[in-house]
Amino acid sequence: MDVCEGFQVKELDKRSSGSAFQLILSPSNAKEAKAKVLLSPERKEISLEEQKKKMAAAEERRKSREFEMLKHFAEVREHEKEVLQKAMEERNTFSKMTQENLAQKMEVYKENRGAQMAALSEKFKARDKKLEEVKKKLSQ
Incomplete structure (x- = not known):
């Protein structure tokens, strides 16, 4: 068992997989620490003016x-x-x-x-003209 400052080291078990140790704190330090914790600082009397200042x-x-939250x-x-x-x-x-694009597309559609x-009408007029010519040739 080794003794170090403030605690003791006790070897419990030593194997090939590892070692086990127990640390024992020295009792004198524990009592001093408890005594320090138990002592509370003395409260000094606060005057009425100091209380008002703190409240203000x-x-x-x-x-x-x-104000910051608002x-x-x-x-x-x-x-x-x-x-x-x-x-x-x-x-x-x-x-x-979208409306402008739609209006533009509608205008293009109307033009097309x-x-x-107009092309179909021209085609029919040409067909009618040819038909009239054929009728004239046959009637002669």
């Missing part, structure tokens, strides 16, 4: 904390308003862009449809 300081801290909540509300405003602006912008109808 506590009230000031409470008001300051309340300020924080106002900032949060302002941020929420800004986020909502930005979302509405983006939604409106997207809606306008008109061109197709």
